[in-house]
Amino acid sequence: MQNPYLPYPVRIDDIVTETEDKNLKTFKFVFINPEEEKKFSYKAGQFAELSVTGKGEIPIGIASSPTEKGFVKFTVNKVGLITTHLHSMKKGDIMGIRGPLGNYYPWELLEGKNIVIIGGGFAFTTLRSSIIYMLEPSNRDKFKEINVVYGARVPGMLLYKDELSAWKKRDDINMHITVDSTDDPNWKYNVGFVPAIVGEKVPKGNKDTYAIVCGPPAMIKFTQPVLDQLGYSHDNIIMSLENRMKCGIGMCGRCNIGEKFVCKDGPVFTLSQLNKMPKEY
Amino acid sequence: MFSYTTDTNSEDCNIIKPINKKNVKQAILGIRPCDSASFGIVEKNFDTEEYKDPFWINSYKATTFIGLACDNPDSTCFCTTANSGPFDEKGLDILLITSGDSFIGKILTEKGEEAAKIAGWTTEAPANSVSAIEKQKKEAESKISSSISTDKIKNKDTLELYNASFWEEEAFACINCGTCAYVCPTCWCFDIQDEISDKKGIRMRNWDSCMFPLFTLHGSGHNPRDLKYQRVRQRFMHKLKYYQDKYKSGIQCVGCGRCIRLCPVNIDIRSICDIMNS
Ligand SMILES: Cc1cc2nc3c(=O)[nH]c(=O)nc-3n(C[C@H](O)[C@H](O)[C@H](O)COP(=O)(O)OP(=O)(O)OC[C@H]3O[C@@H](n4cnc5c(N)ncnc54)[C@H](O)[C@@H]3O)c2cc1C
Numbered sequence: 005m006q007n008p009y010l011p012y013p014v015r016i017d018d019i020v021t022e023t024e025d026k027n028l029k030t031f032k033f034v035f036i037n038p039e040e041e042k043k044f045s046y047k048a049g050q051f052a053e054l055s056v057t058g059k060g061e062i063p064i065g066i067a068s069s070p071t072e073k074g075f076v077k078f079t080v081n082k083v084g085l086i087t088t089h090l091h092s093m094k095k096g097d098i099m100g101i102r103g104p105l106g107n108y109y110p111w112e113l114l115e116g117k118n119i120v121i122i123g124g125g126f127a128f129t130t131l132r133s134s135i136i137y138m139l140e141p142s143n144r145d146k147f148k149e150i151n152v153v154y155g156a157r158v159p160g161m162l163l164y165k166d167e168l169s170a171w172k173k174r175d176d177i178n179m180h181i182t183v184d185s186t187d188d189p190n191w192k193y194n195v196g197f198v199p200a201i202v203g204e205k206v207p208k209g210n211k212d213t214y215a216i217v218c219g220p221p222a223m224i225k226f227t228q229p230v231l232d233q234l235g236y237s238h239d240n241i242i243m244s245l246e247n248r249m250k251c252g253i254g255m256c257g258r259c260n261i262g263e264k265f266v267c268k269d270g271p272v273f274t275l276s277q278l279n280k281m282p283k284e285y
Numbered sequence: 286m287f288s289y290t291t292d293t294n295s296e297d298c299n300i301i302k303p304i305n306k307k308n309v310k311q312a313i314l315g316i317r318p319c320d321s322a323s324f325g326i327v328e329k330n331f332d333t334e335e336y337k338d339p340f341w342i343n344s345y346k347a348t349t350f351i352g353l354a355c356d357n358p359d360s361t362c363f364c365t366t367a368n369s370g371p372f373d374e375k376g377l378d379i380l381l382i383t384s385g386d387s388f389i390g391k392i393l394t395e396k397g398e399e400a401a402k403i404a405g406w407t408t409e410a411p412a413n414s415v416s417a418i419e420k421q422k423k424e425a426e427s428k429i430s431s432s433i434s435t436d437k438i439k440n441k442d443t444l445e446l447y448n449a450s451f452w453e454e455e456a457f458a459c460i461n462c463g464t465c466a467y468v469c470p471t472c473w474c475f476d477i478q479d480e481i482s483d484k485k486g487i488r489m490r491n492w493d494s495c496m497f498p499l500f501t502l503h504g505s506g507h508n509p510r511d512l513k514y515q516r517v518r519q520r521f522m523h524k525l526k527y528y529q530d531k532y533k534s535g536i537q538c539v540g541c542g543r544c545i546r547l548c549p550v551n552i553d554i555r556s557i558c559d560i561m562n563s
């Protein structure tokens with residue numbers, strides 16, 4: 005019987021500080037046992053439990069893409085016990101990861117469709133995974149137009165800045181990067197809240213256009229009416245939830261919303277599905 | 286669950302390893318039928334198509350359940366309308382029935398047969414046992430004075446029940462002590478914690494309950510079940526509605542009545558059930 009609680013050992017291969025407040029770091033992990041990298045075969049949208057001895061485990065979205073081989077990446081915001089400890093760890097340290105867990109963005113369904121990605125703050129992690137996945141040369145033809153709205157409070161709080169500017173230069177993806185405000189005179193992208201930019205830049209909804217929305221509750225709350233106005237049906241709005249988790253496999257009971265477990269039946273749900281569920285997220 | 290060392294001089298530093306736990310055969314002697322019936326309900330959570338919890342499954346498999354039929358149910362028992370009964374055989378390998386100064390053992394499974402052999406229980410039961418047991422069972426069942434109905438809950442709209450106006454009032458007296466969940470044979474929620482001393486650490490699982498605010502508290506401070514009534518609602522909705530929604534096989538309760546007896550503020554699952562079912 006495979007033990008679903010046992011993490012795979014990994015080595016921290018690299019750590020990048022992403023934001024000016026130094027609160028977000030991206031960790032690149034390499035599997036100690038190469039055959040376990042194969043077992044950890046994932047899709048964009050899934051998460052894993054990062055496992056630190058003496059501290060415990062935390063669920064974190066997988067920020068690398070299945071098309072990137074040889075490593076996995078996670079971007080971690082420093083908030084409490086385990087994330088703070090993780091931020092103090094160094095290159096070469098050994099820890100564990102357990103997964104992949106949860107469902108993923110519905111890639112089979114999304115093929116042949118226009119994709120609109122809407123992200124705010126540090127919830128951009130699995131959206132990065134999705135973008136890299138769709139832009140992979142062997143995948144790009146599978147999707148029609150790709151639009152991305154990504155916002156942060158200030159320019160220094162944007163994640164993956166090098167990649168953002170590389171994507172901005174491409175003609176097969178429309179990047180709408182925005183910040184709430186900035187005093188940087190050289191800022192060349194948008195200024196304004198994500199919902200406003202969505203209203204201005206995002207194509208109208210139709211049955212072949214899907215929006216993937218991830219961000220803080222306030223962003224989600226104000227983006228939804230804008231998408232409604234643009235004519236997006238709730239079947240075409242895909243969201244990812246972040247309930248507190250422990251086991252990640254639907255057993256410990258803490259992440260439930262009604263009969264669903266966010267860890268196992270989610271974290272990805274359509275807005276139509278969420279409309280039928282208690283608002284416990 | 287696991288053990289590890291954080292000693293940097295060790296080759297295995299920070300590698301998490303399974304604890305080699307032998308599941309020695311064990312027997313639970315005298316378990317009540319309601320308690321053994323609860324294992325079938327809990328099993329659905331730990332033995333699933335996608336994931337199997339080896340800790341739970343292995344110790345469950347290694348256990349022989351030798352139950353003791355109930356001749357004197359309590360006034361708070363309602364097992365006969367909640368998946369069980371005082372002579373219920375579900376989940377048992379042997380059911381012991383009191384017969385004067387001794388017990389008659391009804392052997393129910395191969396495991397039970399093996400256990401009886403090991404225990405040396407070889408005396409044949411008296412010839413009239415079957416009818417005597419049946420009579421004793423009827424008597425015990427007739428002593429059960431309370432019942433619940435859950436037939437309507439099954440088909441009710443989940444959101445309607447969730448949003449019903451009675452939850453705040455019903456939860457008003459609750460002090461979120463968690464006793465109801467602690468004594469409940471069908472509550473399975475747990476936490477996973479690391480404990481470390483002198484560079485030797487273990488990862489273990491311990492009891493937890495949806496009655497506590499920490500259970501669902503996000504790192505950000507946001508809590509989807511921040512208020513007391515939301516947690517009380519979760520517990521009863523899980524037992525009486527969500528479980529039915531998920532498995533389409535009855536409620537997550539065996540009617541043992543312990544939560545009713547032990548709740549310090551007299552919250553009674555039977556009356557909650559009545560309100561939900563009406
Ligand atoms: C699907 C999913 C994807 C996510 N993706 C990301 C992501 O990509 N990036 C990101 O930064 N975050 C992400 N999160 C959020 C992240 O999981 C949390 O921020 C993280 O778990 C916080 O851990 P912490 O130990 O730092 O916080 P804490 O608030 O300290 O709590 C974490 C754990 O510490 C223990 N603990 C702490 N305090 C107490 C206490 N008082 N009593 C008992 N136990 C305590 C508990 O065991 C608890 O589970 C995601 C969450 C989910 C569910």
Ligand code: SF4
Binds near residue numbers: 466547
């Ligand atoms: S035993 Fe009673 S007071 Fe304690 S948590 Fe349960 S319902 Fe609330």
Ligand code: FES
Binds near residue numbers: 251257266267
């Ligand atoms: S995290 Fe344990 S049930 Fe979802």
